[in-house]
Amino acid sequence: MMQSTRMTMTKLLLALACAGVLVGLAAADEEEVSMTVDEVVELIEPFGDGCTPKPLREHIVEMVLNKEDAKHESKCFRHCMLEQFELMPEGQLQFNEDKTVEMVNMMFPDREADGRRIVKTCNEQHKAEKDKCEAAHGIAMCMLREMRSSGFKIPDIKE
Template sequence: MNIKILCFMILFVSLTKADEDAEPLLDMDDMIEVFETYTSNCEPKPKKEHIKEMLLKKRNPQRETKCLRLCLMKQFEMINESGIEIVIENVVEFSHNHTQIKAKELKEIAEICAENVKNLTDNCEFAHLYDQCLVEELEKRGLKFPEIKE
């Protein structure tokens, strides 16, 4: 499997129907190792603790974690180079190919979240809050991200 696709799935759209009895699906150390391959050009340079915070979807992470999210979103073409505009078509296209969610619903979610962050000028905060919104909107629809065992 393409590493970029695996990362993307974990970041945004590797969703399953909510199941409280499900065992953790992913190993934290393995996921950190995968993401480290994409952090060499990120500024500030993230540490493992920042990748871990991102993977655990911490609601109030360190600034470096927020900037890591921005860096990855740019690499995956989910956000433009300015860092303050979501590329809705890319979010929808990729997500539709890797989830059970319909393209129309994905576009709605992506647009809701883009609207929520449109007035932010801090690129790192913008990326972090956009991701938080995606998670909340997807979970409202009964979907969740895979658990990661530590």
Template sequence: MSHYSCLFAMLLLVAVAVSAAPHEDITKEHAAEAAQECKTETGASDEDVQHMLHHEPTESHEGKCLRACVMKKFEIMDDAGKLSKEHALELIKAISKNDAEKEAAGADIVEKCEAVEVPEDHCDAAAAYESCFVEHMKEHGLSLSDL
């Protein structure tokens, strides 16, 4: 469990409680805790959790729903299944660890991913956002593993 997912998922991805500033709670430990909570809520498997925490894509619908649940707990995705620009930027800021150049790339990454056409199904949307974030973060030398 050395990686965060979640888009983002993701991707990362997973929180214990939503606070006024959920980005402040984004750590690998909180991600793992949130993944366990979401596992129960979504019917995801232990394998789905591991895929998410290691930023590996999943084909299972439950695995995608796990990502959506985590993203919603961190308020990276809103209840309508859309990307929250503000919280996504905060995620990039947390990952950049005060590297001004990488932090500045956050606006570009979020803008590109916010513009992605995503399915209405929140689970599939979360997977699409995660994929977008991972792709564009790599271009700027960032990784969800840097949390």
């Protein structure tokens, strides 16, 4: 059971990482399990195999660390992952509200209304963006800022 919970939480971690909301893994008993940037990068690297352009390690690190001024390749990797997790459907320039809120609710079950408001706000703020990589990155960074300012407990990730 613990292994199944850990695998589910790892998938959630990866999805939230690409959404810009990287949070620590939590076990079923709510005991926090921390991961290093290198460990998260190693988990995420295989998802880059199907991405164009294929990300270098430095691009994955930038995404994991939520660098606001990330390189375009890092932003494109975020978009590629969001597409893989169906949080930003192919051909779309905004996050899928329902799927994104569902992911957020897995870690913050009592904050659905806030999560929905944040996704709507960030999608709206970036609706004029025409570049899929810039849109993915902009919305993710907006969500991270909005969640922190709304009191979501999201730790800073250190190098």
